[in-house]
Amino acid sequence: xxxxxxxxxxxxxxxxxLGLLIPSPAIAAASTDDVQAEVDMLAHDVDGLRQQLWSGxxxxxxxxxxxxxxxxxxxxxxxxxQALSLFIARTWDAWRxxxxxxxxxxxxxxxxxxxxxxxxxxxxxxxxxxxxRASDKLVVRGGKFLLPEYWxxxxxxxxVLSTNRPxxxxxxxxxxxxxxxxxxxxxxxxxxxxxxLYYANGQSDQATDNNENKAxxxxxxxxLQGLAAVFSRFDVGASFHSEHGAALGGGYxxxxxxxxxxxxxxxxxxxxxxxxxNPNAEGFYVQPSARIFGEVRxxxxxxxxxxxxxxxxxxxxxxxxxxxANVSLKIEGSSNTFANPGRExxxxxxxxxxxxx
Amino acid sequence: xxxxxxxxxxxxxxALSAPVFGDDLGFVVVAHPDVAVDQLSADELGRIFxxxxxxxxxxxxxxxxxxxxxxxxxxxxxxATLKLVVGDVTAYWINQAMTTGNNPPKIFSSDxxxxxxxxxxxxxxxxxxxxxxxxxxxxxxxxxx
Numbered sequence: 001x002x003x004x005x006x007x008x009x010x011x012x013x014x015x016x017x018l019g020l021l022i023p024s025p026a027i028a029a030a031s032t033d034d035v036q037a038e039v040d041m042l043a044h045d046v047d048g049l050r051q052q053l054w055s056g057x058x059x060x061x062x063x064x065x066x067x068x069x070x071x072x073x074x075x076x077x078x079x080x081x082q083a084l085s086l087f088i089a090r091t092w093d094a095w096r097x098x099x100x101x102x103x104x105x106x107x108x109x110x111x112x113x114x115x116x117x118x119x120x121x122x123x124x125x126x127x128x129x130x131x132x133r134a135s136d137k138l139v140v141r142g143g144k145f146l147l148p149e150y151w152x153x154x155x156x157x158x159x160v161l162s163t164n165r166p167x168x169x170x171x172x173x174x175x176x177x178x179x180x181x182x183x184x185x186x187x188x189x190x191x192x193x194x195x196x197l198y199y200a201n202g203q204s205d206q207a208t209d210n211n212e213n214k215a216x217x218x219x220x221x222x223x224l225q226g227l228a229a230v231f232s233r234f235d236v237g238a239s240f241h242s243e244h245g246a247a248l249g250g251g252y253x254x255x256x257x258x259x260x261x262x263x264x265x266x267x268x269x270x271x272x273x274x275x276x277x278n279p280n281a282e283g284f285y286v287q288p289s290a291r292i293f294g295e296v297r298x299x300x301x302x303x304x305x306x307x308x309x310x311x312x313x314x315x316x317x318x319x320x321x322x323x324x325a326n327v328s329l330k331i332e333g334s335s336n337t338f339a340n341p342g343r344e345x346x347x348x349x350x351x352x353x354x355x356x357x
Numbered sequence: 358x359x360x361x362x363x364x365x366x367x368x369x370x371x372a373l374s375a376p377v378f379g380d381d382l383g384f385v386v387v388a389h390p391d392v393a394v395d396q397l398s399a400d401e402l403g404r405i406f407x408x409x410x411x412x413x414x415x416x417x418x419x420x421x422x423x424x425x426x427x428x429x430x431x432x433x434x435x436x437a438t439l440k441l442v443v444g445d446v447t448a449y450w451i452n453q454a455m456t457t458g459n460n461p462p463k464i465f466s467s468d469x470x471x472x473x474x475x476x477x478x479x480x481x482x483x484x485x486x487x488x489x490x491x492x493x494x495x496x497x498x499x500x501x502x
Contacts, residue, residue: 036467036469043465043466043467043470058454058458058460060454060455062455085455087454087455087458088458089454089457089458089459089460090458091458091460093418096458097458098457098458100455133411135412136409136410136411136412146456153456154452154456156452156455156456158451158455159448159451159452159455185409187400187401187404187409187410190400225440226400229440231440232439232440232441232445295444322444322448325444325447325448325451326451356451356454356455
């Protein structure tokens with residue numbers, strides 16, 4: 001059969017040819033991109049409006065609830081509503097103010113017609129400071145701050161693996177003080193350092209702030225993980241604290257060393273501290289841990305503390321599970337022994353729930 | 358033979374020292390066009406996104422931003438820079454909230470929003486998927502060794 005071109009057939013052929021040239025899938029893709037860009041722009045605008053509406057301080061907090069059972073004759077098993085803490089922070093350019101208000105051991109406050117308030121537990125300002133960041137190398141902090149030993153700073157229940165803190169913590173170095181601190185970090189290359197130096201109120205004989213003695217102290221941490229790709233953290237640090245006031249009967253000097261090493265699923269924490277003076281004290285802990293699956297970690301800790309009365313040794317074995325990032329469930333068993341018979345050795349089971357919000 | 362060996366070593370050394378734009382790493386780093394930095398090491402990026410480094414060399418505040426959630430880009434970025442899984446990074450910021458009051462980087466829901474914010478905000482730096490279309494409003498930062 002012969003092909004006879006007619007005007008109608010020719011027009012049809014041209015239309016089919018042009019139809020093949022039209023990039024219809026590209027049109028569809030361009031439309032999707034346009035819609036996505038429009039959605040992005042609207043989401044960006046909404047986010048900006050949200051920031052304008054709420055530009056107040058950032059508020060976080062945590063709640064911790066514990067259960068302890070041990071075989072001491074005088075200390076039965078107990079639940080403890082450990083703490084409800086609120087953290088309030090606000091930053092303006094180089095300035096920041098930060099505070100932690102803690103409701104510890106379930107305070108019950110009651111008022112009467114005279115305005116007097118009786119209560120149990122404690123409501124305290126754990127820390128409260130302002131900070132000016134001149135540069136990453138120089139930050140000035142004033143107010144009530146935690147002294148810069150590792151566990152003393154990083155002690156919060158939602159992030160530490162154990163329910164009980166190491167024996168040496170708070171028993172060799174003081175916990176906090178009111179004064180001025182300068183701190184910062186320097187990273188000239190693959191390795192760097194973080195430092196802090198403070199001049200602050202010392203402690204009285206009752207270990208309370210009395211504004212009479214003055215203490216000086218500092219902390220230096222070398223960050224060495226850049227030396228080997230296998231480490232996500234390889235920190236080695238040293239601390240000192242010195243105060244010599246009349247209220248202390250001669251005062252004391254404390255020195256400490258520490259290391260925090262992380263590689264893949266393993267972590268090793270170590271701290272040692274010694275205090276010479278009123279009274280002498282020495283302690284250390286070493287805590288290896290491993291992520292065994294998912295967000296379940298197992299840990300072991302060896303603790304030692306000699307506070308000048310009765311040297312105390314503790315072995316702790318425990319598990320920590322974070323079903324979500326904000327929730328930490330803990331269980332641990334420990335064996336506690338004392339060098340002198342004046343205090344009864346005991347075993348303990350400790351469990352806790354800590355929630356960050 | 359020694360020459361071939363030397364040549365191979367030289368090529369390897371050059372390859373190792375050359376900046377990478379991030380595509381092979383599973384992410385691309387972008388910054389506001391006024392940021393006067395063209396290359397950052399993985400360690401430097403890690404410190405920026407932990408907010409340990411807070412200013413560019415010219416003094417402009419660094420504003421790190423990222424896509425939130427379980428985006429593969431995020432996992433690749435934190436493995437390459439901090440050698441951490443995303444869960445550990447979250448734990449880091451929870452600890453920061455309780456010890457310093459420091460906020461995590463601003464989080465957006467898509468790479469497109471990260472690109473838009475970085476392009477509009479002086480000092481901003483972020484990371485996006487290598488498949489994100491190029492945008493003339495941002496500059497790419499090479500990731501060095």
